[in-house]
Amino acid sequence: MTVVVLGGAGYIGSHTVDRLVEKGYDVAVIDNLITGHRAAVNPKARFYQGDIRDRAFLDEVFGQETDIEGIIHFAAFSIVPESMSDPLKYFDNNTSGMITLLKAMKDHNIKRIIFSSTAATYGEPKQIPIKEKDPQIPTNPYGESKLSMEKIIHWSDVAYGIKFVALRYFNVAGAKADGSIGEDHHPETHLIPIILQVAAGERKGLKIFGTDYPTKDGTNVRDYVHVVDLADAHILALEYLKSGHDSDAFNLGSSTGFSNKEILEAAREATGQPIPAEDAPRRAGDPSTLIAASDKARKVLGWKPQYDDVKEIIKTAWNWKKSHPKGYNDRGEA
Ligand code: UDP
Structure with a gap:
């Protein structure tokens, strides 16, 4: 059984791939390397360079990786100020990319997805700390794109039985303790x-x-979380779905x-x-x-x-x- 990690060459994706490999999972990575780094990907994972908006490419990978137990999806843009000046870039890659991915998952009978959502889906909170059931009213296109992704997955669960866990990250920081992988954005905004x-x-x-x-x-x-702790939450979420639990959303913060x-x-x-x-x-x-x-x-x-x-x-x-x-x-x- 294989876990396919989309955006596995990025900051959080590469730490998750590394943890999956350390825990003995068989891992395949998809990344277009627009913001990711090939060198960040654990060498024990198979690597496919391509874009999740490219349906033919997804069909090729899902045709080759035939025993997929779940998808972990990090392949999205995530910079708030950039989303304010170029919202369509976010709705294209994030929201539209999710639709292409879900169509491919449905056709290839892949039934589990762990998805990077964000605290930005809540917008300006009415109460602190923020609970999962609180209103989601984003204040920027990045958060809006992720909220729309959550909703699209929900209806794909209802209609096609694609089970999901949406993990709403707060602020992520740090690097693997041995310093071998870490955060490298161009430009850096965090x-x-x-x-x-x-x-x-x-x-x-x-x-x-x-x-x-x-x-x-x-x-x-x-609210800051260490990237390796965040990575581990994705693996727990995958196991949660594998053991038959229903789709759900979780905050990840300290x-x-x-x-x-x-x-x-x-x-x-x-x-x-x-x-x-x-x-x-x-x-x-x-x-x-x-x-x-x-x-x-x-x-x-x-x-x-x-x-x-x-x-x-x-x-x-x-x-x-x-x-x-x-x-x-x-x-x-x-
Ligand atoms: N921030 C700042 N100076 C910088 C970059 C960020 O004051 O050069 C602030 C930013 O306005 C926010 C906080 O740091 O209040 C965290 O921003 P970041 O972009 O790291 O994460 P976000 O909370 O937007 O996901």
Whole structure:
């Protein structure tokens, strides 16, 4: 039996592929390498380069990998500000890509999918911590594209019996403890890797987007999970469906919120670097506070995150950064 990981060369995908291989699963990876890195894929996984919007390509892979026990789907764009300026890019790759994928799954009789959803589907929450049943009213096209994907999968379950688990990620950070794989985005937009670029002297200073939010210090509050803990949740979700449970959605977070200024302080301690920062205007589309109620994933999936200290999470990202100053160095940049 094979697990097919879509977007398995990306940040979260590559850590999940690595964990699957470590746990003895047979793994095939599909990735178009637009944002992913070939070198991030565990060499024990078979690799197919192609796009999930390409139906003929999916038919070819699903024809070759004939014993597929489930799909884990990470192959989506995920940058909030980019989605604000180019929403159709998001509805095309994320939403339309999901429709092509589900049609192919239906025709090849593949009945399980674990899907990367996001806290961005909730938008500006009415209450903290956010529970899975709370209203989903996205404030940006990225969140909207993922919410539409959740709905499309739901109706595909009703009609075709394709079982799903939607995992709604809060903020993900860190790297494999040995520093062999990690986060490498071009351009980088996420807070912790940007802070570490400043710590490494690659960037002049951090801009803190928005200091007038209704939070403890005026900056946005987010809930951080270590990427390997997140990866493990996907494997638990697959096993959950395999044991006959029904489709469901789970938040993946730590249930603890850190403001952007607190993250900066933790990174200063984790790296021992001064990390200069300045206040800057709000970034469009940012909800003020996102903290997960994640007891459902712990109770129902048996998820037990290993990292509960944000400084330790940052240290693993710093370890990757120091050992790979140019990331995977596969973008032809100096
Ligand atoms: N952020 C910031 N400066 C940066 C990048 C991000 O102040 O250079 C803030 C961003 O506005 C948000 C938080 O850091 O409040 C987390 O943003 P990120 O893009 O890492 O993740 P998101 O919460 O959007 O998924």
